Amino acid sequence: xxxxxxxxxxxxxxxxxxxEAFIAGAVDGPLAGLTFAAKDIFDVAGYxxxxxxxxxxxxxxxxxxxxxxxxxxxxxxxxxxxxTITDEITRGILGENPHDGTPINPRxxxxxxxxxxxxxxxAVAGGLVDFALGSDTGxxxxxxxxxxxxxxxxxxxGRMPLDGLLMQxxxxxxxxxxxxxxxxxxxxxxxxxxxxxxxxRPARLVIAExxxxxxxxxxxxxxxxxxxxxxxxxxxxxxxRLAPEGLAAWSEQQQVLQGCEAWxxxxxxxxxxxxxxxxxxxxxxxxxxxFTAADIAAAQARRDAIRQRLDTLLADGxxxxxxxxxxxxxRRGERLSLRxxxxxxxxMLTCLGGTTGRPQITLPLAEVDGLPVGLSxxxxxxxxxxxxxxxxxxxxxxx
Amino acid sequence: xxxxxxxxxxxxxxxxxxxEAFIAGAVDGPLAGLTFAAKDIFDVAGYxxxxxxxxxxxxxxxxxxxxxxxxxxxxxxxxxxxxTITDEITRGILGENPHDGTPINPRxxxxxxxxxxxxxxxAVAGGLVDFALGSDTGxxxxxxxxxxxxxxxxxxxGRMPLDGLLMQxxxxxxxxxxxxxxxxxxxxxxxxxxxxxxxxRPARLVIAExxxxxxxxxxxxxxxxxxxxxxxxxxxxxxxRLAPEGLAAWSEQQQVLQGCEAWxxxxxxxxxxxxxxxxxxxxxxxxxxxFTAADIAAAQARRDAIRQRLDTLLADGxxxxxxxxxxxxxRRGERLSLRxxxxxxxxMLTCLGGTTGRPQITLPLAEVDGLPVGLSxxxxxxxxxxxxxxxxxxxxxxx
Numbered sequence: 001x002x003x004x005x006x007x008x009x010x011x012x013x014x015x016x017x018x019x020e021a022f023i024a025g026a027v028d029g030p031l032a033g034l035t036f037a038a039k040d041i042f043d044v045a046g047y048x049x050x051x052x053x054x055x056x057x058x059x060x061x062x063x064x065x066x067x068x069x070x071x072x073x074x075x076x077x078x079x080x081x082x083x084t085i086t087d088e089i090t091r092g093i094l095g096e097n098p099h100d101g102t103p104i105n106p107r108x109x110x111x112x113x114x115x116x117x118x119x120x121x122x123a124v125a126g127g128l129v130d131f132a133l134g135s136d137t138g139x140x141x142x143x144x145x146x147x148x149x150x151x152x153x154x155x156x157x158g159r160m161p162l163d164g165l166l167m168q169x170x171x172x173x174x175x176x177x178x179x180x181x182x183x184x185x186x187x188x189x190x191x192x193x194x195x196x197x198x199x200x201r202p203a204r205l206v207i208a209e210x211x212x213x214x215x216x217x218x219x220x221x222x223x224x225x226x227x228x229x230x231x232x233x234x235x236x237x238x239x240x241r242l243a244p245e246g247l248a249a250w251s252e253q254q255q256v257l258q259g260c261e262a263w264x265x266x267x268x269x270x271x272x273x274x275x276x277x278x279x280x281x282x283x284x285x286x287x288x289x290x291f292t293a294a295d296i297a298a299a300q301a302r303r304d305a306i307r308q309r310l311d312t313l314l315a316d317g318x319x320x321x322x323x324x325x326x327x328x329x330x331r332r333g334e335r336l337s338l339r340x341x342x343x344x345x346x347x348m349l350t351c352l353g354g355t356t357g358r359p360q361i362t363l364p365l366a367e368v369d370g371l372p373v374g375l376s377x378x379x380x381x382x383x384x385x386x387x388x389x390x391x392x393x394x395x396x397x398x399x
Numbered sequence: 400x401x402x403x404x405x406x407x408x409x410x411x412x413x414x415x416x417x418x419e420a421f422i423a424g425a426v427d428g429p430l431a432g433l434t435f436a437a438k439d440i441f442d443v444a445g446y447x448x449x450x451x452x453x454x455x456x457x458x459x460x461x462x463x464x465x466x467x468x469x470x471x472x473x474x475x476x477x478x479x480x481x482x483t484i485t486d487e488i489t490r491g492i493l494g495e496n497p498h499d500g501t502p503i504n505p506r507x508x509x510x511x512x513x514x515x516x517x518x519x520x521x522a523v524a525g526g527l528v529d530f531a532l533g534s535d536t537g538x539x540x541x542x543x544x545x546x547x548x549x550x551x552x553x554x555x556x557g558r559m560p561l562d563g564l565l566m567q568x569x570x571x572x573x574x575x576x577x578x579x580x581x582x583x584x585x586x587x588x589x590x591x592x593x594x595x596x597x598x599x600r601p602a603r604l605v606i607a608e609x610x611x612x613x614x615x616x617x618x619x620x621x622x623x624x625x626x627x628x629x630x631x632x633x634x635x636x637x638x639x640r641l642a643p644e645g646l647a648a649w650s651e652q653q654q655v656l657q658g659c660e661a662w663x664x665x666x667x668x669x670x671x672x673x674x675x676x677x678x679x680x681x682x683x684x685x686x687x688x689x690f691t692a693a694d695i696a697a698a699q700a701r702r703d704a705i706r707q708r709l710d711t712l713l714a715d716g717x718x719x720x721x722x723x724x725x726x727x728x729x730r731r732g733e734r735l736s737l738r739x740x741x742x743x744x745x746x747m748l749t750c751l752g753g754t755t756g757r758p759q760i761t762l763p764l765a766e767v768d769g770l771p772v773g774l775s776x777x778x779x780x781x782x783x784x785x786x787x788x789x790x791x792x793x794x795x796x797x798x
Contacts, residue, residue: 055497096673098454098673098674098675099675270678270735271734271735271736272734272735274495274497274677274678274679274735275497275677275678276497276498276675276676276677276678277675277676277678277681278673278674278675279669279673279674279675279676279681279684280673282676282678282681282682282685283681283685285678286681286682286685335670335671336669336670336671336673337670
């Protein structure tokens, strides 16, 4: 039997090579004829979900049911051709996995693919599949989409059933997906959201000035024309400073709250198995274990204030515009001490989606020195379709 | 080419299966005709020293020289037949290695072999070799010797050159060895210590009452007749309470000081490689990273006091008698939360050797429910030979 890597000519090391999971799509349906991949945190009946960690895989039984999201896509006609590499237990944002290998970023070889949905992003960017499922807890769809030059959505939290998903932090976990073009991206979205994507425009564009200041100057500059085009398209825009306290303070509360939830999710398994993790992953779990009740209370208060602030700023159904990541993909294999600051800076942008539960789409609109970087739109809770429609409209070349 | 496991019929998983390191012994010499194994932290020219961790192995070149201790044994006629499994980077006391596998304890299958010199102890206990080299920083020879029913020595700190050894914490690192009988144990010792082991008796036996109280009652009871026999053999004995502050306070200072040294040794490599460790190993590194200057100063003061206390108690060249471990080998695969207390209790005994730099021999004299447990003698600095001679004398059946 051929491995998924052989079958798909996977030169990107995007697919897990130790599972034969494959499900032929239904004969007809809105996605008939398309192929997709699923991050190896989605259950497929009969296979062990690996979660990017050999000890997770060795200590869990084969799934008895297929994850809701996979099944709904298969029922819509798409064929699931394999499982893709993920950061260990989704605990990473760069896409480097020492156990299973780090997928190649086809748009930036030598750079990380972004994570944790690294293999899904690489597989789509490299044309191995038409689209792919990922998940986004703290940025795991948005970051690889930005780094690999793809469309990616973190949907409204709670919008889709998470049955059959390896969970990290339930208050933050979402299912997302990737595609190379906005039209297909919206077609997949219609199936996953069980909805329709009809042309729609938000009331107003709100440009978060401090998020652009946080980005590298070259990134802000590369995104600027697209912000202007968006503003023109929507017809109304304002510029604001989001975080008087600074975006660092905004992201810290999510490090605390998401971290504590992730620790709660994993602690019993860790205690039982003493699993192997890369140093950085254990470090993050232990950091969370050390948070005090006072840390948590302060983080909760900050989270509530951020939610309130965004609710006020976007009360009229406006969408917020920000860089998806402050820079394009980092180099692979960077030292831990040189990764800390960039990782923190990424979180200052990605925390907006996780903290508010609002949908966020990233659009592969810009490049810096040939490296992709995404522009994000954060919408109204439940109005994921508006973001998909807007992306599709923007992708049509302007007259 | 056969692997060491095939060649030696290694049913114990004691040998590393990924190195062919083998050095025929000199034709004659005091150890001619004997075979030995070396823990995979000893360099053998032409091979990468694995250190029990795949990322260590992958990021280090082949050794260009053979470790001093290996060479001196080979020159004395012994043949090195292979490298043995070690806890990752010697950071463990139980002998469980998730990467390379956990050696079987031939004297207690289903129980851990003890570590970090796990494979060396298992190979000797299982009769695969005549003797084996290990290392002892915090107990890594003494504990597996106790758990596997072997003679083992932690020599006087600084007594042997450590060239070609993967270091953990230089103020504590020593080379040790294992054998099944006291006569061979002393023969090997004469070569490694470059000395002679002539009959000798210490001035007095000092029985450390609180160390026996720390042990399981069954262990204390099983060792008692041997303590009495030792006392009779030496001809003079006294009973003392070592640690008015409690042995927990005594061992904590070594956790701090050894931990900080181990972190200093590894930190740059960790920063560069982000290596995979079992959760517990990273936890220990991070615990050390968090110690403050005040923690360190307090630990140093305590260390000095312990050294002074032992120097006073043993001023006449007396040897201190204590259980090597408070209990026989633990079950394999125990939960982290259930290992913490036993690990801490082991340290309360093993810290005496590391803290004072004195030589400590463990003698495989007792059993509890069929499981071996060792009796230890802590001697005078530089008088390692006295311990070897005493062990040899005791092992002769009494008339």
